[in-house]
Amino acid sequence: MGRVITITSGKGGVGKTTTTANLGTALAMQGGRVAVVDADIGLRNLDVVMGLENRIVYDLVDVVEGRARLRQALIKDKRLPELCLLPAAQTRDKDAVSPEQMTELTNQLRAEFDYVLVDSPAGIEGGFRNAIAGADQVIIVTTPEVSAVRDADRIVGLVEAAEKGPPSLIVNRLKPRLVSRGEMLSVDDVLDLLAITLIGIVPDDETIVTATNRGEAAVYDPQSQAGRAFVHIARRLNGEEVPFPALQDGQGMLERLFGMFGRRRS
Amino acid sequence: MSDLISIKGGRDGLRMRLDDTADWDRLIAQLQEQLTRNRGFFSGARLTLEVGERAMSEEQLAEMLTLMQKHGVEAEALSASARESRSAARAAGLTARPLPRYPEPARESREPPAHEGDALLVARTVRSGQVLRHSGHLTLIGDVNPGGELIAGGSVVVWGRLRGLVHAGALGNAEALVCALELRPTQLRIADQIATTPRGGPHTPEVARIEDGQIVVEPWESFKR
Numbered sequence: 001m002g003r004v005i006t007i008t009s010g011k012g013g014v015g016k017t018t019t020t021a022n023l024g025t026a027l028a029m030q031g032g033r034v035a036v037v038d039a040d041i042g043l044r045n046l047d048v049v050m051g052l053e054n055r056i057v058y059d060l061v062d063v064v065e066g067r068a069r070l071r072q073a074l075i076k077d078k079r080l081p082e083l084c085l086l087p088a089a090q091t092r093d094k095d096a097v098s099p100e101q102m103t104e105l106t107n108q109l110r111a112e113f114d115y116v117l118v119d120s121p122a123g124i125e126g127g128f129r130n131a132i133a134g135a136d137q138v139i140i141v142t143t144p145e146v147s148a149v150r151d152a153d154r155i156v157g158l159v160e161a162a163e164k165g166p167p168s169l170i171v172n173r174l175k176p177r178l179v180s181r182g183e184m185l186s187v188d189d190v191l192d193l194l195a196i197t198l199i200g201i202v203p204d205d206e207t208i209v210t211a212t213n214r215g216e217a218a219v220y221d222p223q224s225q226a227g228r229a230f231v232h233i234a235r236r237l238n239g240e241e242v243p244f245p246a247l248q249d250g251q252g253m254l255e256r257l258f259g260m261f262g263r264r265r266s
Numbered sequence: 267m268s269d270l271i272s273i274k275g276g277r278d279g280l281r282m283r284l285d286d287t288a289d290w291d292r293l294i295a296q297l298q299e300q301l302t303r304n305r306g307f308f309s310g311a312r313l314t315l316e317v318g319e320r321a322m323s324e325e326q327l328a329e330m331l332t333l334m335q336k337h338g339v340e341a342e343a344l345s346a347s348a349r350e351s352r353s354a355a356r357a358a359g360l361t362a363r364p365l366p367r368y369p370e371p372a373r374e375s376r377e378p379p380a381h382e383g384d385a386l387l388v389a390r391t392v393r394s395g396q397v398l399r400h401s402g403h404l405t406l407i408g409d410v411n412p413g414g415e416l417i418a419g420g421s422v423v424v425w426g427r428l429r430g431l432v433h434a435g436a437l438g439n440a441e442a443l444v445c446a447l448e449l450r451p452t453q454l455r456i457a458d459q460i461a462t463t464p465r466g467g468p469h470t471p472e473v474a475r476i477e478d479g480q481i482v483v484e485p486w487e488s489f490k491r
Contacts, residue, residue, distance in 0.1 A: 124395075150394050153411050157393035193411055195391060 002033070004106045004116040005237070006135035008159075010151030012122030014143045015172040015202070018212055020119040021049045022227065025217035026234035028083035032114040035074065037086045037106070039131040040121040041096055044088035051078060051215020052085050061089035064101045070108055079220075084113070094126040099133035106134030115237070124158060132159065138167040139199065144174055144185040153194055168199040170233065175204045200233035201244060202226050270296045273313075273419070273437070275386060275401035279342075280311055286318030290326065294333065301337035306455060307417055307436035309338040311399055314345060316365060321348040324357050331358060385420070392416065392430060401437065412452055418442070424449075431455075434474075444474040449483060456481055 007020045017040075024036040038046035041061065047053045055075050058068035063086070070086075077083035086109070089096065109116045120131030132138055138159045142152040152169070159167045171187050178184035187201055205226035211218040218227035219234075232242045270285040270293050284293060301308050315330075322330075331341055344355035345365035352362035385403035392398055392406065394413025403420035414430035416422050419437040421444065428446035433455040435442030440457040449472040454461045456474065461481040471486035 150413055153394040154413065157396050193409075195409075 002110045002113045002116055003136050004110055004118065004134050005137045005139060006039075006118040006120055006132050007139045007141060008120035008128060008131060008155060009122060009141045009148070010124065010155040011142075011148045014141050014148050016122070016141050017046050017049050017119050018208060018218075019139075019141050019170060019172065019202075019230070020046060020117050021212075022217045022219050022230035023234055023237070024083060024115070024117050025050075025077070025080065026219045026231045027115050027117075027237065028077070028080040029219065029231075030234055030238060031082075032238070033082045033112070034115045034117065035084045035086060035109045035113040037109070037116060037118045038088035039102070039118050040127065041088045041130075042090065042093040043121065044090050046119050047075075047085060047087045048215065049212050050085055050217070052087070053215075056087045059087045059089040060105070061092050061096045064097050064105060070105075094121070094130065097130050099130050102130045103134040124154065128155075128158075129162075132162055132164055135164055138164050139170060140167045140194075140196070141170045141172050142190065142194075143172050144179070144187070144190055146185065149185065149190055149193060156194055156196060166196055168197045169194060170200040170202060171198070172202045173204040174201055198244075199236050200229060202229040202233075268296050268300055271300055273401045275384065275399070275419075277386065280313040280399065280401060281316055281345075282313050283316040284318070284320070286320040294329065297330065298333055301334065301339065304437050305337065306433050306458075307399070307419065310397060311338070312340045312342050314343040314363075315341050315360075317344065317346045317348075317351055318365065319347050321350040322346070322354050323350070324354045327351070327354040327358055391426075394430075410451075421445075440476045442475075445471065445486070447471050449474060454481060454483075 007016050009016050020036055024034045028034045036046060037060065038044050047056060052075050058073035062068040063070050063073045074084040074086055077085070106116055106118065118131050118135065121127035140152050140155055142148045156167055171190055174187065175184055179186045187198065191198055203225050205224060207221055207224035208218050208226045211221060211224065218224040219230050221227050235242050270288045272283045274281045274283065334341060341360055343361035343363055344351065345363040346352050347365045352364065355362040385405060386400040387405045388398060389407040391408045392410045392414035394411055397415040397417065398404060398406065399417045401419040404416060404418035405423045406416065407425045409426040410416055410424060410428045410430040412429045416430070417433045417436050420434070420439060421442045422432055422434045424446035427448040427450065429450050429452065431453045432444050432451045434444045435457040438457055442456050444454060444456065448469050450463050450467065452463065454463065454474055456476050459476055459481045468485065472483050473486055473489040474481055474483045
């Protein structure tokens with residue numbers, strides 16, 4: 001029986017979909033059978049990020065409403081035969097699916113895959129409730145910004161109230177340079193507030209933008225720092241102990257020293 | 267809190283006890299006055315109504331619920347010994363619970379006032395969007411994150427960081443205190459006074475109280491002397 005993992009955030013635009021696509025790809029590269037599910041009904045884009053948009057025939061709502069069988073709606077990845085996408089419907093909205101239907105759907109998927117990753121919509125309403133309904137584990141993505149962390153805190157409370165167990169945290173788009181200058185929340189600041197288990201730190205990385213626009217996961221690119229971070233998270237999900245590497249901030253030693261002096265002066 | 271209405275809190279939530287012998291119009295008038303005066307305490311609250319032996323019609327209950335709703339209060343359940351009141355509650359979509367006749371000591375329990383009476387101890391993190399509300403004193407072992415709220419009729423003690431909103435003495439008690447290991451609330455209210463926290467400041471235990479009609483905060487070390 002596979003594990004159902006929901007990726008959510010509260011705030012929009014912090015990288016849920018990119019995280020889902022990259023984690024799904026990384027888990028499949030490591031040999032797992034993986035289904036990624038786009039639960040953002042009405043605003044689908046996991047298919048775009050994975051470059052599978054043009055292969056969609058049936059979607060999640062078709063399956064739930066019985067117009068298609070699950071197998072018909074699942075789309076195989078371009079490169080990895082063990083990776084499948086269940087796309088969201090674009091012409092419907094969140095109310096098209098109930099939490100019970102989502103639970104049944106993820107239970108069906110669980111029987112055939114090792115990992116079922118559910119990409120949650122932003123917000124705390126019906127779409128979010130659907131996305132966590134069938135989850136065994138919840139991963140919360142946040143960026144090191146006060147507003148995103150505040151929303152993540154709200155989500156932690158809701159996930160706890162839904163008795164989904166303590167969620168894990170991914171801090172996305174960290175800019176080590178800004179953190180070292182004291183201009184961005186550090187991972188410690190975020191953990192201090194949220195007090196949940198850290199499962200990954202993903203640095204801010206331009207390769208994510210180019211990979212996403214090409215419809216290819218950044219985890220394929222060995223040069224991509226963010227891609228490497230997602231591979232690490234996938235290995236941690238597989239139960240491996242992977243240390244958190246010190247992030248390269250692209251600065252010379254001298255600059256860093258000046259940074260320190262600068263901070264001390266203030 | 268008033269002669270016809272008392273409020274009690276516990277782990278299972280707030281209960282509002284309404285005198286079962288008083289004239290209906292007087293009761294409604296007093297309820298309106300309480301809800302208005304203690305807006306800070308009641309706004310957003312969900313509670314159980316206890317109406318004792320009063321037999322309420324559907325119209326009376328509807329009148330009461332409308333008044334409460336106007337003040338942001340939601341009744342979840344109603345306890346009554348009269349069958350008529352319970353069926354009115356079910357008609358209004360509330361959970362109806364039977365209530366043994368008010369035991370005699372209950373009348374006494376209106377006194378002493380809540381701020382001297384019961385206290386609630388809770389051990390957890392109060393996160394953004396979560397509210398802890400209690401009619402008496404409130405002690406929290408854990409942090410209050412920004413966006414979280416603590417509302418108490420009495421004093422508030424936080425063994426942790428207080429970074430959300432806190433309202434002590436929310437039923438009008440200006441003697442109430444707020445203490446925290448780290449007192450950095452986004453907003454601090456005692457009775458009808460409101461203060462915000464300046465940026466910076468110490469990360470040491472502090473106590474807030476009302477002095478000469480204003481909220482003052484001082485370090486625990488100097489307060490205790």
